[in-house]
Amino acid sequence: MTYLQMSREELQKEYELQQKHFADCKAQNLKLNMARGKPGAAQLDLVSDILSCFVDPAECFTDGIDGRNYGELAGLPVARKYWADVLGCKPEQTFIGGASSLNLMFDIISRAFSHGLLHSPRPWSKEAVVKFLCPSPGYDRHFKVTEFFGAELITVPMTATGPDMDVVEDLVKDPLVKGIWCVPKYSNPDGIIYSEETINRFANLKPAAPDFTIMWDNAYCVHEFEGEYVPFPDIISLCEKAGNPDMVYEFASTSKITFPGAGFSVIATSEANIQYISGLFGVQTISYDKINQLRHVKYLKDKAHTLEIMKKHATVLGPKFGVVADMLDKEIAPCGFAQWNRPMGGYFVSLNTMHGTAKRALSLCKEAGVVMTSAGATFPYGNDPQDSNIRIAPSLPPVAELEKAMDVFCTCLKLAALEKLLEKN
């Protein structure tokens, strides 16, 4: 019997049962964290041999370049070739950054505001208002970057095949709409892979703004934890074919391949955009860390070998997502008040609980020592109008801890839902 089918008496009884269980949870004095997409220690152990793979100075020389010195703003040829292989574009269409792809995204948006992009009539800061599309639930750090520069964030609903393209196609008719945030594979947090149709509709957009920009964060491009690698189309050539060659900036990094925040990142975009941003980025730095480029290329080799490493990560990550799915199936599914996805890759499970109870559920979690991503974080301005979406990030805790954390989480979901139902009845 689901909660929605229960009588007040049955709800009251269930509430007392869950309260008792909650008290037991609290008594454990847990301190667990499912807030962020951080790999766990076991994953980091799997790739820690990267520390010892690049020790011979003779290997610093590639293509006649001494990687130990200044130079090569857009990255070493071997690094550009590596990312072109992974992303399915051309090396000339890549620009290699430092340890953070978020920083590359920030820099593109920051420069769009201060100087404008290739086809901008003027810097975005000189527009009366800049609107930015935020498919939601989405990634809070994306939204925050555009909010930081004063853009008006517009929520676009997510569907099972990606952002609602009818809505997107309609909104881009407004010349003040300057761009959109996308995570095309294993979207954060829904874990959805954009369908071929969605991707084609993106490439064929006809935005009113000449400098409309798709921020294509391919953060989880090779990040399957279950099943075989799922190929993805090259958005750069699709946009080119559609007559929108400079409309997309694609991003990726090794942060969830080797060490988070200590790898290397990439922008993939048209050669015209690469030339344009090289002019801008050349003011802020002489060149990015080429030693780490060399170290990573040596370690990761190419796409095929990278996929082998991702299989290893999957052996650690897969069981953790299994725990989440099993616990939700067992504890929450029968209660009938929540829905969630079953991703095959990425770092998150997105759950929609009873409207108006997400904040309360996570506040209860915190009380019992389990920290989750804040309710609302997956929406612009941290405000989920339905107070329903919760991002579960199960990658950090070991399985034994995760089971405890999920037990607490399920209990809190139930308690919050029961409180709501009892208050209504």
Next chain:
Amino acid sequence: MTYLQMSREELQKEYELQQKHFADCKAQNLKLNMARGKPGAAQLDLVSDILSCFVDPAECFTDGIDGRNYGELAGLPVARKYWADVLGCKPEQTFIGGASSLNLMFDIISRAFSHGLLHSPRPWSKEAVVKFLCPSPGYDRHFKVTEFFGAELITVPMTATGPDMDVVEDLVKDPLVKGIWCVPKYSNPDGIIYSEETINRFANLKPAAPDFTIMWDNAYCVHEFEGEYVPFPDIISLCEKAGNPDMVYEFASTSKITFPGAGFSVIATSEANIQYISGLFGVQTISYDKINQLRHVKYLKDKAHTLEIMKKHATVLGPKFGVVADMLDKEIAPCGFAQWNRPMGGYFVSLNTMHGTAKRALSLCKEAGVVMTSAGATFPYGNDPQDSNIRIAPSLPPVAELEKAMDVFCTCLKLAALEKLLEKN
């Protein structure tokens, strides 16, 4: 007999002699570069054992932090302690960045324009005009950062003890003057160490702008190539004592200690500023490369050990600066038309040649295959009003090549001066 004492006939004879020598130079088909402060290969070889110093994953754990994962935006405690030791400030007054201190400077200025600094009444982009002081000759990349955001660059003359402080103290009375670029030790390009009096006058400035900012680029803080290490005062505590605790941002990096563009960098400033910029920088990145922080702290250990490594660099750099000094003494001093400094550290020799001949001299150099920093580059907007200053960067070529390059350079200086004198007479 100096050129200025020569008769027209003597000048003509000398001109023909130098022309003949220039033809010989050209016949060598040289391809030499003295444009940038890049260490030479021999220096990079000296520190290439950094590649193999950090290979044990167990060493990634310091102060209970796993350096392989996200976190610690302001840097690992061990990294903050290292830079506090080198700079003579407190660890809490440091913020550790990525491979480029220029990028940290850029980010501070960029955020000053987009959001304002701690005491800004409004973002600098909302001011009618922002003026920035540029002691010249100075570093072109500094000037370019402020030019990029539309600041009006104001030249401040350099003296033998640093920027002309009478001029600085006068200019900061203008509330539109928002900051100044400084290289306090072995200034780029003059190689001057700011005197104690200059530094104290900086700390005690009474600027009209509440958010006036000293950009204190301590790029060559431990970079002696001759003689013993020269201590420098801690600008952070001097400003604090003078009642200007938040007025200075100090910068440094390992780019000329280990590998250029592949090390780690630091901002040192008041704790209030650290807190403020952490809020800003936290939007652009989750954390900087902590593995490289660990690798560098392991390799460099502390200030004392870093100074030992700098002694090794000095064995390579010292002789190169010796070649420059010897060639100028032998070839140019007797001609009496140029002056230059004899730095004991840093990466440059600054030479002032006959007014109106710097561009011509470097154009002749280029003709003979020797690339120098562009004439004018050491002044705001790349415009040296006297067309006189030339930055010599002798670090990259090996000594044998450097001798050839300096021979070409001296010949071109003479030719340009002779052309000018003959045209006048």
